[in-house]
Amino acid sequence: MRKAQTRRAPSFTARLTALVTLLSLAVLPGVAAAQGTLHIITWADYVPADVAAQFTKETGIKVEVTLSNNEEMISKLRATRGAGFDLAQPSQDRILGPQQEFGIYKPIDLTKVRVERIQPDLLATVRRNATVGGKLYALPYVWGAEGLVVNTQRTKIADYLDLCRADLKGRTSVRLRRPTLMAFAFAMGKDPFALYGDTKAYSALMDQVGARLIACKANFRFFFDNRDQLLNGMRSGELHAAMMWDSGGWKLARENPAIKFIAPKSGALGWLDTYTLPARGKNEAAAYAWINFTLRPEIAARIAKNIGNFSAAVGADKLTDPRLRAQFAESFPGGFKDVRWYPAIPPGLEELEGRVLDRIKAAK
Amino acid sequence: MTAVDLEAKSLLKRFGSHVAVDSLSFAVTRGSFFSILGPSGCGKTTLLRMIAGFIGPDSGDIEIGGRSMQGVPPNRRPVNMVFQQLALFPMMSVGENVAYGLARRGVGRAEREAKVAAMLERVGLPGAAGKRTDELSGGQRQRVAIARSLVLEPTLLLLDEPLGALDLKLRERMKIELKQLQAAFGTTFVYITHDQSEALVLSDQVAVMNAGRFEQVGSPQALYYSPATPFVAGFVGANNRIEGRVSALHGALADVTTPEGWVVRAQIQAAPDGRRPSVGDAATAFVRPEVAVLGRTAADLDRPTIAPGDEAAPVHEGVVESLLFDGANSAVLLREARSRAEFRVALPQTGRYADLKVDERVLFTFAPERAVCFATGGGGTGGGHG
């Protein structure tokens, strides 16, 4: 007999967390009263120190940053049921599923945001992917695209499948994450996004992609986990080509002209990171203040420069580093049209992809 | 000619600048109980460990059973050792302990068990093979330690103060047991100790060791009655020590006068180099407590029986300092009237003088032939008070 259990039933840890929180509130009365601190969980480089300092100067709100990535952000928020942070910055495709599953975010109140400062097409993309139950759960922050980084002195490549060429054995790298599955699916001439609704067909496709990557495994020197690991591999010459996102690729290109970041023939995958409000964030006012502050064109431009990507704020483009714009033009001759955005991932697909990734990892 | 089981030839061992064993040569005859007696730090442990093979000499050689031990490791020497703390293997039963050496020699299981049982029987522990070592009493543990070594039928058994850890009563009993075991097995025992009573009771031959050298090697009686050096006289048995200068010579006797003017007459012992004291030399006299006779009046001192020689033994006067009652070993501690020096006199077994009082004046005397004196000049043992 199966007894249905809903997520509403608080777990032991949740009770314990609540207890500890209550106790700490009782013991430290000053803490909760502050309009004082904004807790942000985000990616590296997303909150430049000088921007945070200026924000504190203008508003009196202190900024505390926790560095993370998509999966960790979601896991941490899931563990605390959306508490502990006032602002999180996951990618736009990773909002719908976790929200439906775990309820870790709260809707954005658009009346509190200077919506006119956001580029409309990017806002539209986010609206499409991060609306749950008619409510919008995210706003666009920064975007970029994933493609290939290649050391042109060592080799020439045009698409993801070239990473599997025999002459590149042990000289390439990808992440063992879902973007790699998507990229290889497109490179194999398939459209995984079109199959999001058909679990069976999607599963078959993923098995196919998995088999292709397993056949290619000898070519991968390692699966990289963080940006620096890949950058060091390219710098040292241990790697000749790899799947990488634009900012990392351009950073390498600035250091070594022989290294180029290119959009693959099958199309670059666009990522778009957002502002979201964790469900039980305590300092909502500060979060909105921060959103509006960082949407100012000159601030947005500074942030974009710091990350090496593009801001979603109107007018920031004009202030963007000209060299970065030149690199963008070189990598994406077709401009925006070359970039393919991730649609929101329906719940359950990631578990299926996970098993494929595990199998790749386990393959000899 | 008696066979020699152990012979040391100019054995020398240094630790840094300290000479632990100083060019020592000696021989131990087969089947004898040979003790090395000395205070701690005299080098006796180093000597024993060199014989066992745990440390090598800087120079010189050791022969065991006529074979040179140069380069022979301890596990290949026909020598076994009983350690100070016995060193029974706590993780093994009594039987396994005794069988240990046999197993190392590759003796088969059945033969091993038979030998172990027989050996345990011989040392008076029949049927103890299955016991744990911590179930045994101290004495039984010692017998296991000896059995463990003797079952290998070594040429030589070394014993490193094995009685040191036992209480007095048990020590007395184990002394007798050791002696009986040695007699029964006929193995040559080399025994080191700092306890002169153990050495005297157990041994056929005793070497008194001091500062890396043997002061004297001889039978217990020889050591006791004719010590060759002041050190032996002071170390073996109780002795009253009187230091002064030679004031007169009477043939084999000499008068030793303390700075306070107390005159003690004693037999002259030649130094190892043959030197004899002459008048004016610094000298030390030794008088054993049991040699002296006590009396309240001069009449009590029946001099003819005390001093059968030509000359009457001098009479000394003292004040009772304290009474040391110890059964058969009871004594009285006097202060000699002139020098205020301490002097110990054994109380007669008859119980006479048991009623002496502190501060009571008494007379005492001894036969000069039974006391000894040595020339101690030239940086010897504290010659003279000047």
Place this chain on the structure above:
Amino acid sequence: MAEVGSKTTRLLLLGLLLAPALVWLVGVILLPHLDLALLSFRERIGPGEFSWSLAQYRTFFAEPLYWDVFVRTAVISVIATGLTLLIAFPIAWTIAKLTRGRVSALLFAVCLIPFWVSETVRTLGWMILLRETGVLPAVLVSLGITDTPVEMLYRDATILVGLVYTSLLFMVVPLYSSLESLDDSLIEAAYDLGGSGWTVLRTVVIPHAAPGITAGCIVVFMLTLGNYLTASLLGGKNSLWFTEQIYTQFITRFNWEQGAAFGFLLLALSSLMVWLGLRLSGQKFADVMSRT
């Protein structure tokens, strides 16, 4: 009456003394484990909806991948524990028996030095040393042993090196304390009775040090089994470490139910190995724990 009163006071005192340990035990160990246990017996049947099931455990046994990684982790951990023992024993012996005072303190410090930096830094150090463009391959080329730099990372042997390095101290300490308590005269006696170096080791030293050996092996085995960083960084694309699977399930797959089940399987494995280890070495748990 006074007797009763003092007894209550004593109980109260005892309670107070035990309170921190109890809070720790219940709050930080017991409750989360209970929660995890409950979690591992759930299955997602719809968005935010769960039911009781054994599906997570079924997946483990049905998917050969998980089972393979599980076994591989156990086997490598056993090998790493054995290697650590082999390397730590002479070190512990040297510290306990051959050196005194400052020299042994120095040797201890040498074993301790790796722990002055975090595990990440330690592991990155190995990566700098062993990577193709790293120190060791360059040395090998300059010595003429290899023609071109060889990639030394991402091999099982590399994982082993890292694991042994990380575990060494945890083996040396219990070994040291058990060897130190071994009376030198026992060794001499065994030698004197005709034992050779090897038989003395086998018959006297090892039986005496057995509780320390078992304690060290248990600690090292559990550390190794639960290691995450060393295995995943040095093993690279082929690390296949079970804790990595747990991390992946929890963090990247959001599949807490599967992760919890894996966690319990790992707990079962380490308990089983500890039990086996105690069984094989004939040690009692309490004796061994007093050594750690």
